[in-house]
Amino acid sequence: MSRSKVAQNATVAAAGTGLALDLTVLDTPAALAAHLAGATGTVVVRPEFSAEIGSALFHRPGAPLTESARAHLWQRSGDRVVVHALVPGTPYFANGVVHEGRLVLTDCWRCFTLDEGPRTLLTSVMNPSPDDPLLSRLTDGLAPVVKAAGITDGPVHFELVVGEDTLKVIKWAARPAGSPLPELCALLGVPGQAGALATGRPVALADAGDIGCVADYSFIARAHGTLAEVTGLDELLGRPSYAGPERIPEPGAPVTPSVNENPVLTLWLRHHDRATLLADIDHYQSRNREGVFVLTR
Numbered sequence: 001m002s003r004s005k006v007a008q009n010a011t012v013a014a015a016g017t018g019l020a021l022d023l024t025v026l027d028t029p030a031a032l033a034a035h036l037a038g039a040t041g042t043v044v045v046r047p048e049f050s051a052e053i054g055s056a057l058f059h060r061p062g063a064p065l066t067e068s069a070r071a072h073l074w075q076r077s078g079d080r081v082v083v084h085a086l087v088p089g090t091p092y093f094a095n096g097v098v099h100e101g102r103l104v105l106t107d108c109w110r111c112f113t114l115d116e117g118p119r120t121l122l123t124s125v126m127n128p129s130p131d132d133p134l135l136s137r138l139t140d141g142l143a144p145v146v147k148a149a150g151i152t153d154g155p156v157h158f159e160l161v162v163g164e165d166t167l168k169v170i171k172w173a174a175r176p177a178g179s180p181l182p183e184l185c186a187l188l189g190v191p192g193q194a195g196a197l198a199t200g201r202p203v204a205l206a207d208a209g210d211i212g213c214v215a216d217y218s219f220i221a222r223a224h225g226t227l228a229e230v231t232g233l234d235e236l237l238g239r240p241s242y243a244g245p246e247r248i249p250e251p252g253a254p255v256t257p258s259v260n261e262n263p264v265l266t267l268w269l270r271h272h273d274r275a276t277l278l279a280d281i282d283h284y285q286s287r288n289r290e291g292v293f294v295l296t297r
Contacts, residue, residue, distance in 0.1 A: 217280075219292050
C-alpha cells in the first residue's frame with residue numbers, strides 16, 4: 001500500500017464508485033503558483049507524502065497562500081504536491097478490518113475543526129450512533145476500494161468528507177488508526193479496530209447497541225511562550241460531558257503554536273445524550289476561538 005496520495009487516489013478511482021478526488025499533481029513551485037493564480041474558489045494543497053494529520057494548506061478567496069506558507073512543500077528534490085477544489089461536507093475518520101475478504105467498519109468518527117490561517121486544525125472527534133444510516137453507507141462505499149486494492153485481511157483507515165449525496169476519500173491506508181481513536185473506543189466500551197486486531201473477531205460499530213457517545217477536545221495555542229494560566233479551567237472541566245483529562249499543562253510549561261497533531265490541552269468527553277455532548281463541543285469551539293491560554297514571553 002503506497003503512502004503516495006496520487007497512488008491512493010488512483011486505487012479509489014479504480015473502484016469506480018465516485019469516491020475519488022479530482023486531483024491535479026504539480027511538481028514545481030512555479031506550477032503551483034500558476035495553478036493557484038487561476039483558482040476562483042478554495043483550493044486544498046497537500047504534499048504527496050505526509051504521515052501526519054493537518055498537512056493540508058488552504059488557498060482561500062481573500063486569503064491566498066503566501067510563498068512562505070508554501071515553502072515547506074518543497075523540502076526534497078522530486079517533491080510533488082496534489083491539489084483539488086475544497087470538497088463540501090463534513091470530515092470523518094472511518095476504521096475497519098478486512099476479515100475473510102469482507103470489510104467490517106469497527107469505528108467511525110465525525111471531525112470538528114477550526115480554521116487557523118492557511119490550515120484547518122482538528123479539535124475534536126465524536127462517534128456516530130450505531131443506528132446511523134451513515135455506517136452502512138460508508139461500508140457499502142468503501143468495500144469496493146478495499147477490493148480494488150486487493151486487500152483480503154487486515155486493518156484499514158480512511159479519511160473522508162461526507163456530503164448529503166456524496167462521499168469522497170481524502171486519503172487512506174492499510175494500517176491501524178492512531179491515537180486517540182483506540183483510546184476513545186475503550187472509553188465508549190466497544191472493541192473498535194484495536195480489539196478486532198487483537199482477537200481476530202471484528203465487531204461492527206453498527207452492531208454495538210445503545211452505547212451513547214464519546215469525544216475528545218483539544219485547545220489550540222497560537223503563540224510561543226510559558227503558560228501562566230488556562231483561563232476558566234474550572235468552567236471547562238465543569239461541562240456535563242467532561243469525563244477526564246487526557247492532558248492539562250501546568251503553569252510554567254513551555255507552549256508552542258499548534259500545528260498538525262500537537263495539542264496543548266485535551267479533554268475526554270462522554271455522555272449518553274448526543275445533544276448534550278454536541279452542545280459542549282460547540283461551547284469548547286467558542287472558547288477555543290477566543291483563546292484559553294495566558295502566556296508569558
